[in-house]
Amino acid sequence: MKFGVVIFPSKKIQDFANSFRKRYDSNYALIPPHITLRSAFTATEEEIRDIAQKIGEIARSFEPVTINITKFSSFTPVNNVIYLKVEPSEKLEKLHTELKLNFESDQEYNFVPHITIGQKLSDDEHSDVFGSLRMDKVSFTESVDRIHLLYQLENGSWTVYETFRLGKE
Amino acid sequence: MKFGVVIFPSKKIQDFANSFRKRYDSNYALIPPHITLRSAFTATEEEIRDIAQKIGEIARSFEPVTINITKFSSFTPVNNVIYLKVEPSEKLEKLHTELKLNFESDQEYNFVPHITIGQKLSDDEHSDVFGSLRMDKVSFTESVDRIHLLYQLENGSWTVYETFRLGKE
Numbered sequence: 001m002k003f004g005v006v007i008f009p010s011k012k013i014q015d016f017a018n019s020f021r022k023r024y025d026s027n028y029a030l031i032p033p034h035i036t037l038r039s040a041f042t043a044t045e046e047e048i049r050d051i052a053q054k055i056g057e058i059a060r061s062f063e064p065v066t067i068n069i070t071k072f073s074s075f076t077p078v079n080n081v082i083y084l085k086v087e088p089s090e091k092l093e094k095l096h097t098e099l100k101l102n103f104e105s106d107q108e109y110n111f112v113p114h115i116t117i118g119q120k121l122s123d124d125e126h127s128d129v130f131g132s133l134r135m136d137k138v139s140f141t142e143s144v145d146r147i148h149l150l151y152q153l154e155n156g157s158w159t160v161y162e163t164f165r166l167g168k169e
Numbered sequence: 170m171k172f173g174v175v176i177f178p179s180k181k182i183q184d185f186a187n188s189f190r191k192r193y194d195s196n197y198a199l200i201p202p203h204i205t206l207r208s209a210f211t212a213t214e215e216e217i218r219d220i221a222q223k224i225g226e227i228a229r230s231f232e233p234v235t236i237n238i239t240k241f242s243s244f245t246p247v248n249n250v251i252y253l254k255v256e257p258s259e260k261l262e263k264l265h266t267e268l269k270l271n272f273e274s275d276q277e278y279n280f281v282p283h284i285t286i287g288q289k290l291s292d293d294e295h296s297d298v299f300g301s302l303r304m305d306k307v308s309f310t311e312s313v314d315r316i317h318l319l320y321q322l323e324n325g326s327w328t329v330y331e332t333f334r335l336g337k338e
Contacts (some may be wrong), residue, residue, distance in 0.1 A: 011322060011328075014322050018322060032326060053192070153184055153187060154184045157201060
């Protein structure tokens with residue numbers, strides 16, 4: 001099975017992100033708006049119990065994390081993903097690193113915290129959409145007090161396996 | 170905000186349910202296959218913290234619950250919902266009752282544990298689909314060790330707020 005670890009931002013931010021994802025994100029129906037902390041990794045249903053326990057330990061060793069969303073950005077020219085930029089912070093970076101250190105990873109990118117709002121756009125569509133969004137002001141700040149371990153179903157959608165509170169037994 | 174409490178069965182059962190939901194369930198993209206323990210109720214983001222704590226206490230006072238799925242069934246003539254029947258059990262009933270007693274409820278139906286696989290079908294479609302499924306054998310038994318508190322986004326989809334392990338601190 002494929003697993004991943006994410007932050008779901010508040011309803012307010014999810015609703016905002018979905019207003020764009022609906023049109024531009026081919027994964028719109030497969031997963032709610034999220035910040036990926038640990039991208040898809042493979043484990044069996046037996047292995048995941050130990051992994052979940054380890055993630056729980058990591059989560060408890062953290063305090064809630066503040067996230068700042070400051071603008072629309074894009075991974076172009078690497079790919080045509082448009083996203084809400086989450087300002088990097090030491091705490092987010094540390095959370096990502098701990099989750100990465102503790103598990104086999106085939107993660108090939110640096111950690112750029114973000115909420116995807118568009119992907120698999122043609123070059124022209126990407127240009128149009130990002131061109132009109134890049135100047136827009138976005139400003140959200142909130143405290144995140146939980147992370148979620150998800151698994152993927154055969155249809156590509158994601159279900160939550162477990163929630164872990166940051167800094168809480 | 171609208172909240173609800175559900176059980177997500179194992180990936181195997183979810184994949185099985187989705188093979189039907191894809192064609193027959195208008196909520197297919199809004200929520201993974203689930204057993205509703207507490208149907209949609211309204212609370213503010215502040216209230217939900219206390220509610221979540223109370224659900225946590227209830228969950229901890231339970232042991233994991235065995236669920237048995239035995240056949241396809243339908244709520245006809247009340248409505249045209251087709252579902253996987255989860256055999257009622259004392260434990261499931263008790264879990265539902267505790268969740269109901271502790272919160273204001275506008276639940277107007279008896280508790281019939283089930284996993285919806287089709288809804289909002291026309292009478293003819295319901296007849297055809299249920300007619301062909303009702304004789305099929307279905308047999309799943311598994312232990313459920315967690316329940317999930319969800320909230321609904323503006324687009325109608327559901328996000329997990331928190332997971333509670335049954336019988337575990």
